[in-house]
Amino acid sequence: MTIRRPLVRSELPDDTASLARTLIGKLVVRELPEGIASGRIVETEAYVAGDAAGHGYRGMTSRNRSLFLGPGHAYVYLAYGISYMLNVSSEMPGIGTGVLIRALEPLEGIAIMRLNRGIERLRDLARGPGKLAQALRIDRSLDGIDLCREGPLWLAIDDHQADDIGQGIRIGITKDADRPLRFYVRGSPFVSGTRSLNP
DNA sequence: TGAAAGATTACCT
DNA sequence: GGTAATCTTTCAG
Structure with missing residues (x-):
């Protein structure tokens, strides 16, 4: 068991792009009946104010209301009718x-993640936003919860050393697609996307 | 009430 | 590297 504590809300930067960069290297902790599954965040994307690609761009709806709760809450939605996406409101x-949150390096509960994903290969357990949600069994029931408190799903910090962070364009969007708002750990095999996107 | 798009993934060649 | 699968949300009419 590594030494870790919940992320305190006052530690979160006000600015969304800064938050995306700050979350790199932090932990996502999922508490399940079978035990704890956790992973280190190795890839994020920021959806900032005035960003046409952001779900909050056109105001609050029944789906995206969690984005408007203030910093450190979970916004979970279903993409393409297939994959859940985990977001941290800012x-x-x-x-x-x-x-x-686009990708995790699995740490604890790897056996649980393998069962949830139905595959063995460590590298593919949480390499991609839909994959990590499936590995941690995240769905709409977790939408809106406070991630700065221990519970079914929360964010943590440990004594991990600062990573070498790369920055580039976001993946899979069409609007405001050229803005460099994606952050990733350089050299990590657990980051999604092709090699050319992760120099 | 209908239609279109979507912050993806898995599987094919 | 290309494409089908799959279904909810949102916006137009």
Whole structure:
């Protein structure tokens, strides 16, 4: 068991892009009936204020209301009818911005993740936003929960050393697609996307 | 009420 | 590297 504690809300930067960068190297902890599954965040994307690609861009709806709760809450939605996406809300209540968690390096509960994913290969357990949600069994029931408190799903910090962080364009979007708002750990095999996207 | 797009993944060649 | 699968949400009419 590694030494870790919940992330404190006042530690989260006000600015969404800064939050996306800050979350690299932090932990996502999932508490399940079978035990704890956790992973280190190796890839994020920021969906900032005034960003046409952001779900909060056109105001609050029944789906995206969690984005407007203020920093450190979970926004979970289903993409393409197949994959759940985990986001961390950012900035002040009512703004509607957030950070997508795109990939994790599995740490604890790897056997649980293998069962949830139905595959063996470590590298593919949480390499991609839909994959990590499946590995940690994240769905809409976790939408809106506070990630700065221990519970079914929370964010943690440990004594991990700072990573070498790369920055590039976001994956899989069409609007505002050229903005460099994706952050990743250089050299990590657990980052999604092709080699050319991760120099 | 209908249609279109979507922050993806898995499987094929 | 290309494409089908799959279904919810949102916006138009």
